[in-house]
Amino acid sequence: MRRIAFHLNCLEQGGAERVVTNLAHQFYKEGYEVFIATEWVGENEFQIDPGIRRVIVGPTREDEKKGRLYKIIRRVTRLRDFVKREKPDILIAFGRKANYRSLMSTLGMKVPVIVSVRTDPAGHYDRLADKIQIPLLFPHAAGFVFQTQGQKEFFPKGAQKKSRIILNPIHDKYIGVPRPAHRTKTVVQSGRLVDFKNQLMLIRAFVKVHEKHPDYDLKIYGGDSLDGTKEQLEALIREKHAESYVTLMGASDELEKVLNDAAVYAFSSDWEGLPNALLEAMALGLPIVSTDCPCGGPRTVMQNGYNGLLVPIKDEDAMADGICRLIENPEEAKRLGENARRIAETANGQAVFEQWKDYIEALIGSRKRQG
Numbered sequence: 001m002r003r004i005a006f007h008l009n010c011l012e013q014g015g016a017e018r019v020v021t022n023l024a025h026q027f028y029k030e031g032y033e034v035f036i037a038t039e040w041v042g043e044n045e046f047q048i049d050p051g052i053r054r055v056i057v058g059p060t061r062e063d064e065k066k067g068r069l070y071k072i073i074r075r076v077t078r079l080r081d082f083v084k085r086e087k088p089d090i091l092i093a094f095g096r097k098a099n100y101r102s103l104m105s106t107l108g109m110k111v112p113v114i115v116s117v118r119t120d121p122a123g124h125y126d127r128l129a130d131k132i133q134i135p136l137l138f139p140h141a142a143g144f145v146f147q148t149q150g151q152k153e154f155f156p157k158g159a160q161k162k163s164r165i166i167l168n169p170i171h172d173k174y175i176g177v178p179r180p181a182h183r184t185k186t187v188v189q190s191g192r193l194v195d196f197k198n199q200l201m202l203i204r205a206f207v208k209v210h211e212k213h214p215d216y217d218l219k220i221y222g223g224d225s226l227d228g229t230k231e232q233l234e235a236l237i238r239e240k241h242a243e244s245y246v247t248l249m250g251a252s253d254e255l256e257k258v259l260n261d262a263a264v265y266a267f268s269s270d271w272e273g274l275p276n277a278l279l280e281a282m283a284l285g286l287p288i289v290s291t292d293c294p295c296g297g298p299r300t301v302m303q304n305g306y307n308g309l310l311v312p313i314k315d316e317d318a319m320a321d322g323i324c325r326l327i328e329n330p331e332e333a334k335r336l337g338e339n340a341r342r343i344a345e346t347a348n349g350q351a352v353f354e355q356w357k358d359y360i361e362a363l364i365g366s367r368k369r370q371g
Contacts, residue, residue, distance in 0.1 A: 004360065005035040005088035007057075007079065008098045012042030015168065015276050016094045016118040021046040022169055026353045028052050037082055039075065057082050080105035089364045090142070092116065096124055103137040112142030112367045114360070120271040120295040121154040142363045145356075147274035150296030164359050167301070168274050169352035173256045174283040175344045180261035183330075185216045187323055188262040188286075190255050191269075191277045193248070194225035198291075198314065199233055202268040205319035207240050213327055216245070218266075221258065223251035260284050264326045264333070270313050272297045282307065285341035287333035289322035291315075301347070307339035 004027055011017045020036065028034045028051055036048065039058030048054060057078040059071045066074075079101055083091060092114045093102035099115045106113055115138065117125070125134065138144075138156065144163035146152040152160050187206060191197050199220055206218040224230045230248065237246050252258055259265065265281040267290035272278075274297040281288055282301065288308035290298040304310040309325065311318035326333040345351075 001031065001033050002364070003033045003035070003086065003088045004090050004092065005037055005083070005086065006092050006094065007037045007102050008094040010038045010040050010042040011036070011045040011048070013044050013046055015273070016116075017046055018171075018276065019118075019168055020094055021048060022171075022349060023353065023356055024052050025049060026349065027357070030357070035082075035086060035088060037079060055082055055086075076101055076104045080109075083109065083111055087111075090114065090360055090367075092360070094118060096130075100133050100137060103140050107140065110367065112363050113140070114143045114145060114363065115141045115159075116145040117151050117155075117273070118147065119273045120293075121151055122294060123271070125154065142367060143359065145359070148296040148300045150294060150299075151273070154295065164355070165300075166355045166359070167347045167352055168276050168279060169349040170276075170279050170283045170344060170347045172349060174280045175348055177256050177260055177284055179285060182261070183263045184261050185213075186262045187216060187218045187264045187266055188221065188259050189218075189266050189268065189277075190221040190252075190259060190281070191267075191275070192222045192225045192251075193220070193229045193233060194227055195229050196270050196272075197222075197229075198268045198270050199229070200236055201314060201316050202266055202319065203233065203236050203240070203242065203246055205268075205316040205323065206246060206266075207242060208316070208320040209323045209327070210242070210245055212324055214245075216263065216327065218246045219249050219258075219262075220247070221249045221252050221255060255280065256284065259286065262286060264289060264323050266319065266323055267291060267298065268319060269293045271295070274300060278302075279343060279347055282340040282343040283347075285337040287326045287337045288340060289319060289326065291319070301343055302340075306336070307342070308336055 006020045008020055024034045024036055034052045037055045037057045059074050063071055063074045090112050091102050093099045094116045102113045138159050144159050146163055146165050152163055265286040265288045267278050269291055271294050290310055291313045292299055292310040293313050302308040309322045311322050
């Protein structure tokens, strides 16, 4: 029986955590022995099957009383102890710090490591510490998984040569949802309220849309990230006297229902990895206006004018024009939405799982042949 282990900070509900949870369950159902090694347990985590073995490898309470350097070393040694004890056939890391920890903890061992990059590398993998660790540690990785070509091209040629680009899997509940009988006069967005998603720009853009189309409203679905963005959004809504047509809806577990009949889905991020929210909107067949944000997530799955509209980041006029274009041209909006729906053919859970499985098996096989 194959033994595979995932390593990330925790399973707190988020994009990377959801991908790991989904993959872990799929491998478990396929008969693999699956471990998820995390640094800690979050407050609002994804649930996992009892058959998947969850292991905490972060610092203990006693360790937390020690200095920063000691805790860094303990994080690496505890993960190394886990790998020595459980002997997984492969270790799959998700996230910047988890990537480095996984490579450090397996130095001198025969366990292959997959590095998985889940965000825009610019601003996240270009600090002094990264410029030291990447050339030292990345050559020891067996493989790399990127979400976009832009991510891949950021890293050294050696990493690019032994990498795969694999999309995030779309949750089944967004696939095959019946088309709405008619679309409401509502523009929607989904995603947590956080600065880089730039919902402030979206609201300013929609104020301009509302001037031309006063019968339309904007609903933003997403939980509070507690970074102050929610308060800024509320202040902007008051400043623009937009309380009657812009609403922060909070988080929802039924987005496939509440988004499905919207007129337009507006995605406003300044940067992303490969946003799950955008993939879900596409699978629902929504007409989409999205920023063409680095590191190329929207551009990876969208072609401007074919399955959505791409506009420059931070450009509220372009966003407003795009939304108005889809409102004023319902046949074009319908065509774009129907084409967007086809993303489910390549990014459904089974298709994405098969790509991961093929890559993992190839790397395990290659390492075993090398002895």
